[in-house]
Amino acid sequence: MKILVCITHVPDTTSKIQFTADNTKFDSTGVQYIIGPYDDYALARAVELRDQASGKLTVMNVGEADSDPTLRKALAIGADDAIRVNAAPKDSYFVAQQIAHYAKEGAYDLILMGRESIDFNGGMVHGMVGELLGMPSFSPVMKLDVDGSTVKMAREIEGGKEMLEASLPLIAGCQEPIAEWKIPNMRGIMSARTKPLNVVEPVSQETQAEASKYELPPAKGAVKLVDKDNVAELVKLLKNEAKVL
């Protein structure tokens, strides 16, 4: 089985979000970049599936050279090789076109990625790639087992989940608890240095919905504390002041 995992290179979840250049650029000063947490779940499950089926696992990112350490980390976690499409990810459609092109070339049986990136939170790329390749797409998938060419999945829906059955090839946007995050060990880190990381050029420059300007939400006012022996006061405030009851 040939598996492709697409990962994002995103600011750590604890990063302070700030912008520069008159609010047109993300301020990466002091920001630690990581594999998107949802992509990390997808990768962890892919490593398990690859090991079960003795297949091959490729990891892909659409990004510039600063993504390379993130791809190396994915190799250390267990991917066999990596592809970086050498372009800043301008919007979901732009990214989907690159992935669809190189995924078709690689003829993968299973394409996994996170349900959404944690920077732009679009959650659209897997569906777009699915439609571009004429493959079924599923998201958010919280369980995925492969038996021959049959795939059994659980997909989260509002207030519950649905169980699905489909056939390979397919695409899934993943989330917990599909697998436990894997932490690279020393052997993985050493071997990642020599695994292939191929840089390829984007196949299209077309975009549809690019972000042009950013802003931060207004600062929150100070909390109003209510004494623990006077909880009725809180109810009054919620009713009359905040008007939320």
Add this chain to the structure above:
Amino acid sequence: MSILVYIEQAEGKVKKTSLEAVSFANALAAQTGEGDVIAVALGTIGNEELASVGKAGAAKVLHGAESKLDAGVIQAHASAVAQAFNLVGAKTLVLAKSSLGDAVAARLAIKIKAGLVSNVVELPKTDSGYLVKRSIYTGKAFAETSVTTENKILAIKKNAIDLKQDGAAAQVETFDVALEDADFASKITSTERATGDVLLPEADIVVSGGRGLKGPENWGMVEDMAKILGAATACSKPVSDLEWRPHHEHVGQTGVKVAPTLYIAIGISGAIQHLAGVNSSKCIVVINKDPDAPFFKAADYGIVGDAFEVVPKLNEALKAEL
């Protein structure tokens, strides 16, 4: 010309978030002169329920009544909505952001060659260009997105607009969906859904518990409060990791993102990853015995005290007032 809205149903009832999408489309049509709002509904739904979508601002509802569409089969729904889009000659599709909505919208974007913006928080600026404000970095910032395609899809975040409730009944029309076997290549074998409860992503009030509650056996008072308020229950990540509560209740960076009118956090310290899931709430109340809990910095109201003392008293006070 019309704006098309894809509305979702659960057990024959139109979702409230879909009605918000209808109201959003109604306001957008008034702004851009795109004519009427036409909703498309799929699967088994009663005519009366469909006509009531008019209250939120739809003139017409196209009903693809095939019972095969009752379940949210992603490929089939995407095909059906694309057919409706072409049938009415719309240029804009509006839908509510949801598990199914997202999955369907992404495929549609390719099918109808539309620029797609998700997590939309307010009406676009359309006087020059087409600028859409969306929530990014899990609610920690906003981006203005410029859509350059003729066809457009907007996936609306909850509470992006007030629900319109004074529209006339909508005209209901059946439309024949041409479905191919390939659309049903995957099948839903079973569905597990908490029934009778308020669904978390759609709830106006959310009562949430953290590790401070010490164990799943102590959730009774949280459920009591939810019952009194007509709220949904939620929890922090450690609580769902410990399996004290089901995973679909986990609110935070990697869980459900909620945007209720009122979010009450009990025994949750407020890690940055948890805040990312709740920062779109209108009003946040924090109950925690640690006065230095970071959650107080993100709260509108707070009580420093032991949840096991405060919550039962608060439940009594709420009961007396409501």
